[in-house]
Amino acid sequence: EVQLLESGGGLVQPGGSLRLSCASSGFTFSSYAMSWVRQAPGKGLEWVSAISGSGDSTYYADSVKGRFTISRDNSKNTLYLQMNSLRAEDTAVYYCAKAGTTVVNLGWFDPWGQGTLVTVSS
Amino acid sequence: DIQMTQSPSSLSASVGDRVTITCQASQDISNYLNWYQQKPGKAPKLLIYDASNLETGVPSRFSGSGSGTDFTFTISSLQPEDIATYYCQQYDNLLTFGQGTKVEVK
Numbered sequence: 001e002v003q004l005l006e007s008g009g010g011l012v013q014p015g016g017s018l019r020l021s022c023a024s025s026g027f028t029f030s031s032y033a034m035s036w037v038r039q040a041p042g043k044g045l046e047w048v049s050a051i052s053g054s055g056d057s058t059y060y061a062d063s064v065k066g067r068f069t070i071s072r073d074n075s076k077n078t079l080y081l082q083m084n085s086l087r088a089e090d091t092a093v094y095y096c097a098k099a100g101t102t103v104v105n106l107g108w109f110d111p112w113g114q115g116t117l118v119t120v121s122s
Numbered sequence: 123d124i125q126m127t128q129s130p131s132s133l134s135a136s137v138g139d140r141v142t143i144t145c146q147a148s149q150d151i152s153n154y155l156n157w158y159q160q161k162p163g164k165a166p167k168l169l170i171y172d173a174s175n176l177e178t179g180v181p182s183r184f185s186g187s188g189s190g191t192d193f194t195f196t197i198s199s200l201q202p203e204d205i206a207t208y209y210c211q212q213y214d215n216l217l218t219f220g221q222g223t224k225v226e227v228k
Contacts, residue, residue: 111168
């Protein structure tokens, strides 16, 4: 069974940094692209970033480009999201998600983790 | 950037009703369109990929169609457990989600 478990969320002040992790199991981690998607309280889904299975290719939404960095450690089956220069509008539940196919990096994603809440506030 | 416009934003229907949600892309995205279901307090779940392919294990009352800029998601006979918000998502150019459609039972 595929399992994704996010951690690292919490309360951070504007301008601060936070690193999210997503521990994965139940599949060949290095074969699949992974993605981060966030959901602000009471709002819809917003794609944040994705990374290829090898880690060679990364993709970002314009809203986080230059502030967030996605990475992965295939030896530890773990996905990361380093978030710097955080803003109030970054407040959201952050989900990690596994690509649904090995063929493309950006396609459909399933399953998703349970999410971790990031709150940016003074 | 590709914009995805879903309609309606919410709907109320009776058990057994046919429910239809539309998603329009701001440009041609071929069939690079997926549909997700999100129940309250839960993570999204993939239902349909590449516009019309039913994900393994998903009930056959769910279906999708369309290509280019116009897409449709249908629940043929609404069940109480289908209460959720449904999102379309394109992947022709990066990833973009529609704003969601909240489905309620009358």
